[in-house]
Amino acid sequence: MTQKPPALGRAVDRGLAPFRGRRAASLLPRTRLGGPVPWVIAIMVALTVLAAGGALALSNLAASARGDLAGSATVQIIEADDDLRAEQARRIAGLLREDPAVTELRMVPESEVAELLEPWLGSGEAVEAVPLPALIDLQLAREVDDAALEELETRIAAYAPSARIDSQETWLAPVLDALRTLQWMALALIALLAFAGIAAVWLAARNALGGNRDTIEIVHLLGGSDAQIASVFQRSILLDALVGGLLGLVLGAGAIVLLAGRFAALDSGMVAGGSLSAVDWVILAMVPLFAVVIAVYTARMTVLASLRKLL
Amino acid sequence: MSAKESAIVQFDNVGLRYGTEREVLSNISFTLFPGRFYFLTGASGAGKTSLLKLLYLAQRPSRGGMRMFGADVITMPRGDLPGLRRRMGVVFQDFRLVDHLSAFDNVALPLRVSGVRESDLTGPVNDMLEWVGLGHRADARPATLSGGEQQRVAIARAVIARPEILVADEPTGNVDPEMALKLLRLFEALNRLGTTVVVATHDYQLIRKVPDSLIMRLDKGTLSDPTGALRYPPKRTSGGVEA
Numbered sequence: 001m002t003q004k005p006p007a008l009g010r011a012v013d014r015g016l017a018p019f020r021g022r023r024a025a026s027l028l029p030r031t032r033l034g035g036p037v038p039w040v041i042a043i044m045v046a047l048t049v050l051a052a053g054g055a056l057a058l059s060n061l062a063a064s065a066r067g068d069l070a071g072s073a074t075v076q077i078i079e080a081d082d083d084l085r086a087e088q089a090r091r092i093a094g095l096l097r098e099d100p101a102v103t104e105l106r107m108v109p110e111s112e113v114a115e116l117l118e119p120w121l122g123s124g125e126a127v128e129a130v131p132l133p134a135l136i137d138l139q140l141a142r143e144v145d146d147a148a149l150e151e152l153e154t155r156i157a158a159y160a161p162s163a164r165i166d167s168q169e170t171w172l173a174p175v176l177d178a179l180r181t182l183q184w185m186a187l188a189l190i191a192l193l194a195f196a197g198i199a200a201v202w203l204a205a206r207n208a209l210g211g212n213r214d215t216i217e218i219v220h221l222l223g224g225s226d227a228q229i230a231s232v233f234q235r236s237i238l239l240d241a242l243v244g245g246l247l248g249l250v251l252g253a254g255a256i257v258l259l260a261g262r263f264a265a266l267d268s269g270m271v272a273g274g275s276l277s278a279v280d281w282v283i284l285a286m287v288p289l290f291a292v293v294i295a296v297y298t299a300r301m302t303v304l305a306s307l308r309k310l311l
Numbered sequence: 312m313s314a315k316e317s318a319i320v321q322f323d324n325v326g327l328r329y330g331t332e333r334e335v336l337s338n339i340s341f342t343l344f345p346g347r348f349y350f351l352t353g354a355s356g357a358g359k360t361s362l363l364k365l366l367y368l369a370q371r372p373s374r375g376g377m378r379m380f381g382a383d384v385i386t387m388p389r390g391d392l393p394g395l396r397r398r399m400g401v402v403f404q405d406f407r408l409v410d411h412l413s414a415f416d417n418v419a420l421p422l423r424v425s426g427v428r429e430s431d432l433t434g435p436v437n438d439m440l441e442w443v444g445l446g447h448r449a450d451a452r453p454a455t456l457s458g459g460e461q462q463r464v465a466i467a468r469a470v471i472a473r474p475e476i477l478v479a480d481e482p483t484g485n486v487d488p489e490m491a492l493k494l495l496r497l498f499e500a501l502n503r504l505g506t507t508v509v510v511a512t513h514d515y516q517l518i519r520k521v522p523d524s525l526i527m528r529l530d531k532g533t534l535s536d537p538t539g540a541l542r543y544p545p546k547r548t549s550g551g552v553e554a
Contacts, residue, residue: 215409221369222468223397224424225390311371311392 037204037237037295038244044197045248045291046255048190049284053256055186056280062179069168073149074108075136078162082131088160089134095156096138101148104139138165146170194294201241201295205233205302220310230303234296241295245288253284318342318378319476319507320366325375327361334373335361336532343476343509348502350518351511353529359511360404360480362529366509367401367478368392380475397425400474400506402482406465408453414440414464415449421472439467443497458485466494476507483517495520 075092079085089107096102113132114123121130140149146167153165209216216229260275276284320343327336336358343349353359364370365377368384377384379395387395400421408417415436422432440446443463445456453461462485469477477498483491495517502508510517518524528535 214407218407218409219420219424220393221367221396221401221407222421222424223393223395223399225393228424308389311369311389 035204035240037201037240038247040200040204041197041241041244041291041295042247042251044193044200045245045288046251047248048193048291049249049252049287050255051186051189051193052287053252053276053280053284055183055190056276056283058179058183058186060275060277060280062176062183065172065179066169066176069172071140071169073138073140073165073167075138075156075163075165077134077136077160078131079134079160080131085131085134088163089136091159092156092163093136095159096136096152099152101141101152102138103141104137106137108135108137110134140167197291198294198298201237201298202302205237205299206306208233208236209303209306216307217310220307226304226307229307230300233299233303237299238292238296241292242288245291248291249285249288252287253281256284317344319345319380321376321378322365322372323376323378325365325372325377327358327365327370328373334532336365336372336529339375339534341527341534341536343507345475345507346502346505347507348499348521348524349507349509349527350521350524351509351527351529352513352515352518354513357529358532359513359529361532362534363478363480363509363511366476367399368396397421397472398475400469400472400477402462402465402469402477402479404480404484406453406461408461408464408468410453413450413452414445414456414460417453417464418467418471421468425472436471439471440464443467459487459490462486463490463494466497470497470501470506473504474506476509477501479508479510481512482510483512483514488516491517492520 075096077085077088077092079088093105093107096105110132113135114121117132149165149167153163156163156165219229256276264275320341322339322341325336325339326334327339328334339362351359351362361370365372368379371377371385380398382391382395384392384395409420412420418439419432419436422436437446437449440449443466445460445463445467448456448460451460453464456464462482466479466482469479479498482498483494486494491514498508498510499521512518518526
């Protein structure tokens with residue numbers, strides 16, 4: 001030992017300066033990807049992306065169906081006598097054309113009706129023997145509600161007692177309700193996954209705190225502030241969450257692409273309405289960022305709460 | 312300047328208890344002044360470590376008043392305490408080195424916590440390690456160091472940031488007499504530069520080697536004042552402390 005202490009000639013700035021970066025992170029002896037946190041976050045993000053993708057697809061599907069069929073209705077005239085049915089259809093069409101509630105009207109040709117029923121009734125002579133209903137497609141004014149439709153139905157019943165009006169939205173309503181329920185379930189699933197993710201990060205942060213209690217106490221007693229110590233954990237969890245989030249996004253997006261391919265193979269017009277737009281994909285790409293923010297915030301709050309127990 | 316203004320530490324009728332147990336420290340009142348060398352003595356279990364914990368702000372008293380560097384520690388917001396801790400150096404009885412950090416990184420820790428840039432701390436930390444005779448072990452982890460080497464790293468860490476007060480709990484407990492004397496000389500050098508030094512020990516041979524020192528003696532949680540250390544101005548003779 002020399003006589004004079006060498007470093008004592010200069011006073012140290014003792015302000016509450018930040019203690020960040022790799023040097024600060026080295027206080028925690030952890031191997032990257034060594035713990036379960038990145039993998040837990042990857043699974044959470046993958047499931048969340050999948051659930052969010054499903055919710056967005058269902059939303060698109062409902063919007064598409066609602067847009068296609070909004071304000072449309074069909075008048076059905078059931079009458080065994082062909083001539084009488086044709087006469088009733090003509091008179092009802094005349095009445096409806098005058099009605100301000102109807103903006104468009106189209107008499108559906110009998111050949112088109114036969115084509116629609118072909119999957120159930122078949123074709124040829126057998127079907128010709130069956131009396132087909134006369135159909136009139138209507139496009140209704142936006143303000144027409146169920147009461148107005150009922151009133152319209154009462155009026156056309158004067159021309160054809162068996163005639164009835166089917167609003168497309170009426171039969172679509174249970175389908176839309178089912179889609180809405182599925183959307184809510186997807187959102188609830190996302191909330192549960194977020195909660196599970198927060199719990200996982202909370203446990204991981206507490207575990208890391210417990211495992212590094214001595215180090216934390218030493219830094220604390222050497223003048224490290226709560227924010228400095230919390231930032232060390234934040235950095236650690238930030239890297240874990242980024243890696244896990246990106247991995248989860250790749251897994252979730254891959255699953256969505258795979259499912260989309262399978263549904264596209266169904267070649268169904270309704271299913272096609274549920275495809276994801278570019279904006280939807282941007283929203284899905286934000287999921288890992290939200291996961292990172294939630295993870296970092298949770299870790300910070302957990303560490304700060306624990307540190308407050310120290311003087 | 313009044314005693315209150317110039318005091319670096321002031322305890323006023325301090326008591327400390329853990330939980331609902333009886334007080335481990337009772338009615339502790341004393342004042343520490345800048346540039347003095349104090350020994351805190353007492354038998355094992357007398358409360359030395361508890362008193363030092365109060366000094367290095369690991370605990371708040373259960374009762375009484377406590378001021379450090381002119382600030383009231385009792386009413387001070389918790390967020391302001393790190394600023395006070397950075398003005399102190401602490402040598403813990405069990406060293407408390409960070410196991411996974413090298414000797415260099417352990418010594419550099421107070422400087423990094425204080426926000427000193429890497430380029431500014433490398434030289435002083437290496438010099439400090441040289442000074443305590445561990446320049447060649449800068450990269451060694453604490454587990455590979457002997458007890459005496461660990462103690463020297465702990466001391467280097469405590470003094471690297473040039474503290475205004477150095478608190479050492481049995482700093483020579485794990486080293487041979489020769490090394491104990493060297494460490495004592497280190498504390499004296501620091502003291503000559505203006506740092507107030509408080510060393511807890513029950514080694515009276517060591518105390519005798521610092522003739523200008525002031526002695527506080529703890530006995531079952533109460534403090535006695537054999538050298539007038541607790542009075543202001545301390546009662547001293549020209550050749551040393553009056554017993």
